[in-house]
Amino acid sequence: MSDELIVFLRTHRKQAGLTQKELAAAISVSRKTINTIENGVFVPSTILSLRLAHVLGVEVAQLFALADPPESLDLSSD
Template sequence: MAEELRNRLRELREARGLTQGQLAELVGVSRKTINTVENGIYVPSTVIALKLARALDEPVERLFSLTK
Protein backbone atom coordinates (compact mmCIF):
# COMPACT_ATOMS: atom_id res chain seq x y z
CA MET A 1 0.00 0.00 0.00
CA ALA A 2 1.36 3.44 -0.93
CA GLU A 3 1.90 6.08 1.71
CA GLU A 4 0.22 9.45 1.30
CA LEU A 5 1.07 12.86 2.67
CA ARG A 6 -1.46 14.11 5.19
CA ASN A 7 -1.52 17.71 6.33
CA ARG A 8 -3.15 19.68 9.13
CA LEU A 9 -2.52 23.05 7.54
CA ARG A 10 -6.13 24.23 7.44
CA GLU A 11 -6.77 23.17 11.04
CA LEU A 12 -3.66 24.92 12.38
CA ARG A 13 -4.16 28.02 10.22
CA GLU A 14 -7.76 28.44 11.35
CA ALA A 15 -6.77 27.86 15.00
CA ARG A 16 -4.59 30.95 14.69
CA GLY A 17 -7.34 32.99 13.06
CA LEU A 18 -5.48 33.36 9.76
CA THR A 19 -7.02 33.43 6.30
CA GLN A 20 -5.37 31.63 3.42
CA GLY A 21 -4.32 35.02 2.08
CA GLN A 22 -2.73 36.09 5.36
CA LEU A 23 -0.76 32.85 5.65
CA ALA A 24 0.30 33.12 2.02
CA GLU A 25 1.65 36.61 2.66
CA LEU A 26 3.62 35.42 5.71
CA VAL A 27 5.15 32.58 3.70
CA GLY A 28 5.67 34.46 0.44
CA VAL A 29 3.44 32.32 -1.78
CA SER A 30 0.05 32.80 -3.42
CA ARG A 31 -3.27 32.15 -1.69
CA LYS A 32 -3.89 29.48 -4.33
CA THR A 33 -0.74 27.67 -3.22
CA ILE A 34 -2.05 27.54 0.35
CA ASN A 35 -5.41 26.30 -0.95
CA THR A 36 -3.87 23.52 -3.05
CA VAL A 37 -1.64 22.37 -0.17
CA GLU A 38 -4.61 22.29 2.22
CA ASN A 39 -6.62 20.23 -0.27
CA GLY A 40 -3.79 17.74 -0.90
CA ILE A 41 -3.43 18.73 -4.56
CA TYR A 42 0.07 20.18 -4.21
CA VAL A 43 2.93 18.72 -2.16
CA PRO A 44 5.04 21.66 -1.02
CA SER A 45 8.79 21.78 -1.37
CA THR A 46 10.85 21.38 1.77
CA VAL A 47 11.50 25.13 1.83
CA ILE A 48 7.78 25.99 1.65
CA ALA A 49 6.93 23.34 4.26
CA LEU A 50 9.52 24.82 6.62
CA LYS A 51 8.25 28.36 5.99
CA LEU A 52 4.69 27.22 6.73
CA ALA A 53 5.84 25.60 9.97
CA ARG A 54 7.71 28.75 10.98
CA ALA A 55 4.73 31.01 10.15
CA LEU A 56 2.44 28.83 12.27
CA ASP A 57 5.05 28.38 15.01
CA GLU A 58 4.76 24.60 14.78
CA PRO A 59 7.24 21.81 14.05
CA VAL A 60 6.94 20.69 10.44
CA GLU A 61 6.06 17.17 11.66
CA ARG A 62 2.88 18.60 13.21
CA LEU A 63 1.83 20.05 9.83
CA PHE A 64 2.69 17.07 7.64
CA SER A 65 2.76 13.31 8.18
CA LEU A 66 2.75 10.12 6.15
CA THR A 67 -0.23 7.78 6.26
CA LYS A 68 -0.81 4.32 4.89
Protein backbone atom coordinates in the same frame (compact mmCIF):
# COMPACT_ATOMS: atom_id res chain seq x y z
CA MET B 1 3.42 1.33 1.95
CA SER B 2 1.34 4.24 0.65
CA ASP B 3 2.76 7.63 -0.25
CA GLU B 4 -0.51 9.34 0.68
CA LEU B 5 0.06 12.54 2.64
CA ILE B 6 -2.22 13.68 5.44
CA VAL B 7 -2.28 17.48 5.68
CA PHE B 8 -3.08 19.31 8.94
CA LEU B 9 -2.27 22.77 7.58
CA ARG B 10 -5.89 24.04 7.57
CA THR B 11 -6.33 23.13 11.24
CA HIS B 12 -3.17 24.94 12.33
CA ARG B 13 -3.87 27.93 10.08
CA LYS B 14 -7.34 28.36 11.59
CA GLN B 15 -5.97 27.91 15.13
CA ALA B 16 -3.57 30.75 14.35
CA GLY B 17 -6.50 32.89 13.22
CA LEU B 18 -5.15 33.32 9.69
CA THR B 19 -6.94 33.27 6.36
CA GLN B 20 -5.37 31.52 3.39
CA LYS B 21 -4.56 34.93 1.97
CA GLU B 22 -2.82 36.09 5.17
CA LEU B 23 -0.76 32.90 5.46
CA ALA B 24 0.16 33.11 1.79
CA ALA B 25 1.35 36.71 2.19
CA ALA B 26 3.43 35.76 5.24
CA ILE B 27 5.42 33.21 3.24
CA SER B 28 5.33 34.99 -0.15
CA VAL B 29 3.17 32.54 -2.11
CA SER B 30 -0.28 32.83 -3.64
CA ARG B 31 -3.52 32.05 -1.81
CA LYS B 32 -4.08 29.33 -4.40
CA THR B 33 -0.83 27.65 -3.31
CA ILE B 34 -2.11 27.46 0.28
CA ASN B 35 -5.45 26.15 -0.97
CA THR B 36 -3.85 23.41 -3.08
CA ILE B 37 -1.63 22.32 -0.18
CA GLU B 38 -4.58 22.19 2.21
CA ASN B 39 -6.56 20.11 -0.28
CA GLY B 40 -3.71 17.67 -0.91
CA VAL B 41 -3.31 18.66 -4.56
CA PHE B 42 0.20 20.08 -4.14
CA VAL B 43 2.98 18.76 -1.89
CA PRO B 44 5.17 21.64 -0.76
CA SER B 45 8.94 21.63 -0.89
CA THR B 46 10.97 21.27 2.28
CA ILE B 47 11.71 24.99 2.30
CA LEU B 48 8.05 25.92 1.90
CA SER B 49 7.08 23.42 4.62
CA LEU B 50 9.64 24.97 6.97
CA ARG B 51 8.32 28.47 6.24
CA LEU B 52 4.75 27.33 6.94
CA ALA B 53 5.79 25.69 10.21
CA HIS B 54 7.74 28.77 11.30
CA VAL B 55 4.86 31.18 10.66
CA LEU B 56 2.38 28.88 12.41
CA GLY B 57 4.72 28.19 15.33
CA VAL B 58 4.67 24.41 14.91
CA GLU B 59 6.98 21.64 13.74
CA VAL B 60 6.72 20.43 10.12
CA ALA B 61 5.67 17.01 11.44
CA GLN B 62 2.59 18.68 12.94
CA LEU B 63 1.54 19.90 9.49
CA PHE B 64 2.09 16.73 7.44
CA ALA B 65 2.11 12.99 8.04
CA LEU B 66 2.29 9.85 5.94
CA ALA B 67 -0.95 7.87 5.86
CA ASP B 68 1.04 4.65 6.07
CA PRO B 69 4.44 5.43 7.59
CA PRO B 70 7.29 2.99 7.02
CA GLU B 71 8.35 0.75 9.86
CA SER B 72 11.32 1.93 11.87
CA LEU B 73 14.71 0.63 10.86
CA ASP B 74 16.73 -1.25 13.42
CA LEU B 75 20.07 0.56 13.25
CA SER B 76 21.61 -1.17 16.25
CA SER B 77 24.81 -3.02 15.51
CA ASP B 78 25.19 -6.66 16.48
